[in-house]
Amino acid sequence: MWNYFLNREQLRKRALKNATSEIMRDFLAAQVPPDTARWDDVEIVALDFETTGLKPQIDQILSYGKVHIKDGVIKLSSARHELIRPDKPIPEASAIIHHITDDQAINGRPIAQVLPELLEYLSGKVMLVHYNKIEQGFLNAACEKHYGSPFMIPTIDTLVLARRILTHRNHTLPTNRLRLFNLQADFKLPRYKAHNALNDAISTAELFLALEALITPKDSTLLKDLIL
Amino acid sequence: MEMEIELLEIRDFIAQNHPFDLLSKELLNNLTQNLEIRYIRRGECFPPKGATAPFMYIIRTGAIELRDSENKLVNKIAEGDIYTSSCQLLKFNESSCHMALEDCLIYQFPCSYLKTLFEQSAEFKHQFEDDLRQRLQRAAKYSNAEVDVGVASMTVEVGELIKKIPVTLEVSASIQQAAQIMSEFNVSSIMLTENEKLSGILTDRDLRRRCVAKALDVSLPVSQIMSSNIISMRSDDLVLHALMMMTKTNINHLPIIDDGKIIGMLTATDLTRHNSSNPVFITSQIRKSHSVDELIKYTEKLPELQLLLANSNISARHVGETISCITDVLTIRLIELAQEEIGTEPVPFVWVAGGSQARHEQSSHSDQDNALILSDDVTQEQMPYFHELAKRVCDGLDACGFMYCPGDAMATNKKWCQPYEVWAEYFTGWINKPEPMALMLSSIFFDLRAVHGDFSLHKKLHKKILGMTANNSLFIAHMVSNALKHRPPVGFFRTFVLIHDGKHDNTFDIKHSGIVPITDVARVLALAEGINKVNTTERLIALSNTKSLSSDMVDNLKDALEFIANLRIRHQAKQIRENKPADNFMPPDSLSSLERKHLKDSFAIIKDIQDTLERRYKMP
Known part of the structure; x- marks a missing residue:
């Protein structure tokens, strides 16, 4: 309850103090870019998960995709995609969406092996997602489960950013319009096959660049104008 | 490292665009993995300021206007277009800040990476490093070898019939x-x-x-x-x-x-009909025909013949020659048939073809252009004979698909059915006082070729004309300024043709913006040099190493003409196949990225020679 009165930095420090796992201590101790940094001076990691459902406590991550933005440019050389082996069968309802079957998922590594690498990718950087509840929620649940610590990172959410920027111009915006797919169309961005974690990560990165370009005044957008 | 399969879509986009289509899958994969994606907002500068190293750019979405250092619009680039200036592959005196016309998503990779690609693909390298000429030569790789049309007609696919x-x-x-x-x-x-x-x-x-x-x-x-x-x-x-x-x-x-x-x-009848559109067959049938109705029956096959020839990969030049030869045979047969009824000529005459027929550049849907040059002995009383002859031949040509000339440049027009002396006066007047009317007629009457009758009448006239035009800089200056009315476009932008002042056209008139400018240049310079050829390619060859044209320019123009004319033949073949009337209007979106590129190269060659002529023959 008291958490509400602490700022992000204080929360991170407290988590670091309580962290028992070395991996988590390294992650939480990493120097986080200051809010006052120019956005194109920091490294941003666009991340997307495909999951078995929407509840981080019950559901599991099936794949991740990520691509980095550095110097204001998406670097495809940093693109990664990996399947993650769940420890329960994949529910049919979710398989319909992400097209990942149990047979495929079996080739993936378990989350316990993937998580340290994910944390290393994100360490000291800014996370970029579309709809923060999924990625933040699942990473947090995984970190709590495996390391007993919360997951914390400065985050940009293109859904929130889009709502803020577009609402400002168009008055109200129905939630459906804020889906990645629809925003891509609005900005005439390329359409990749949706519900693939890497495609969605690249799409999110492209959408972010398009949204950032709308922020005025130009050339002086700071991290604090973008993060949650 | 393996490429993530999700990047395939981006790779395939890159591969669609020439010359990236020349790269191997491995090189494309590697290129894709090294791409960077950038976003430029409408109104912002391109290339983006503060880029760390020089980059090569590929537009994924959006559009950018390119201007030269004098702020004149040079080109517009959009989806799939490539911008290489930063890698200094093209020397082009350009503005340092081109403007994004729309929000743009752009792929970029460092110029140094381009060099790596060059090292691994010679073919790819050529596309960047060859000059215009070499590129066009590669493009115009049509088999110009002698093709037996009888055999060629048999190498068409069954589906075509x-x-x-x-x-x-x-x-x-x-x-x-x-x-x-x-x-x-x-x-x-x-x-x-x-x-x-x-x-x-x-x-x-x-x-x-x-x-x-x-x-x-x-x-x-x-x-x-x-x-x-x-x-x-x-x-x-x-x-x-x-x-x-x-x-x-x-x-x-x-x-x-x-x-x-x-x-x-497929029926046996289809095959017989198909076989009968062989030029040798058509020609021999025309020679044997005894009525206009019979002639119509055989000349109806001409569009089909043109289709066949186009499909046989015969160059546009040979297609034009074949059709023109058949028109000649048809004209001769019509004259003979007329004379069977109205008797032989009272005085010598020569039937001359003008325009595309004269130049041996006709297509199956060309208009007819012709005239009669009569012996100076002709009397007023003998004129009705020639008027009747002209009427029968022109009507016959029209009935056989070579429509009346909309400008009335035909032997039926009494003005164009005259004794030698009158023709000589006409030309003297046109050459000494080049008035707009004369210039308008120039594309028809400065390309004359004798078809039937007393060829010496035409020969004498042609010699006289060249004697008057050669080195006549005032006349040539007028002809040049007239020829410069048909300017090639700058290039293509999405589904539009980009014209000089930055305006757009929806269709590309391949005849007037591609072929006519070259034909005009060849005519003017042939007249200036006193060259007696009429066919454009032959004129160009004869002009090689004269003071009018360097052999390099001649080669460039020949290649450009060949490429454009072949493209036109294929466009018309497609229309004929679809049972549509053949025309000269190509929707830009029907052109492949490669064709657009080669057309742009051709336009640049035409512009180059037009600019040279403009400077050389500045109107007083």
């Missing part, structure tokens, strides 16, 4: 129903199907021999009399093979089936 939709009927139908459908569609055979698969065919002959002759009940199922032992071919089989098959098996109907799908029925 199938024009009618297939007439089919369920195999369970009755004999009578089959006969009714065949009558209704006026076909000599019908294909019988079961679950949309061909199970038999029924021909007129089957009906006669297996039903009527045996007084079979017509309400019986058609399967009782159909042939179910079917020989079929694919639509991509050669006509030659179809002909051999029919001859060998003594059948007249050949179903064409692609992977189980019924495409149509």
